[in-house]
Amino acid sequence: MTRTPVQNPAGRQGRPAYDRDSLLEIAVVVFNERGYDGTGMEELARRLGLSKSSIYHHVSGKEELLELAVNRALDALFAVLDEDGGAHGERAGDLTATARMKRVVHRSVEVLAAELPYVTLLLRLHGNSLVEQRALARRREFDHRVAELMTRAAAEGGIRADIDPHLASRLLFGTVNSLVEWYRPDRGLTAQTLADALTTILFDGLHGPNSPAPHAS
Structure with missing residues (x-):
């Protein structure tokens, strides 16, 4: 808006x-x-x-506008990784890596919804300028920290260990990032509902509690 x-x-x-x-x-x-x-x-x-x-009078040019915009998106995403409090007041150090991973995904969806135009711009960068290259380097740092958290979650047995953690984190956030292509806040779907649904599907899958067990291939 x-x-x-x-x-x-x-x-x-x-x-x-x-x-x-x-x-x-x-x-x-x-x-x-x-x-x-x-x-x-x-x-x-x-x-x-x-x-x-x-x-x-306000900025030096469009490069500064771009830098302000993508840093707003990146700062919000990095803040998710550095948050102390969980949904029920837990400290990050008191949570398992798996619980932290779920919270990072959930909160990242909320950030995307709250900062939708800024995250959209960030995800469309091509690296054609120094500002864009710096932003892409910060994105890679974010991805690396998420992959490290995924590795710890797999080591504690909270998520599958038979998929490379870096690949798993890329797939997770590929899904999260795809929301910029279709999510529109003015169409009645709240950020909370979206974050809840996406986190459930990504971590629990679509197999319902009353569904028959899948047949082995």
């Missing part, structure tokens, strides 16, 4: 006024619509109803 621009100060009518956060929100929408490489400052100025010089 796009934030309403802040009101113009008295005596400055005719153009919308933005703070840096509201300017960033609209810039991210444009980047996602047109692609970052396909968006110039002229297009941003047109969509914002501002002159380019007014945009430069």
Whole structure:
């Protein structure tokens, strides 16, 4: 959802006024619509109803806007890994690796829903600039930390040990990341419902408690 621009100060009518956060929100929408490489400052100025010089009052250029946007998404995801409190107030150190893994997936879905435009932009980076390369390096660090947690969960017997943990974590977060392609918060599906359902399916599968046992192949 796009934030309403802040009101113009008295005596400055005719153009919308933005703070840096509201300017960033609209810039991210444009980047996602047109692609970052396909968006110039002229297009941003047109969509914002501002002159380019007014945009430069807030940021140095579109590269800074991109960096602010992807860092917002990455900071939120890394915060999930570093959270102390669990759903019932447990400390992360008191949870098993398996419980932490489930919580990371659940909370990552919630972050994706809350920061949907920013995560979408992050997932569409191609590495064509230093800003993008730094963001992709942080994504790899996140993936590595998740894979380490998956390895510990497998070692304690909480999840399957016959699938490579790095592959398992890539498959898990490939599913989580695919939500940017179809999840729309305004269509009635809450982030909590989505996170609950996805975590259950990813960790417990679709085999119901009353379903017949699957036949061995």
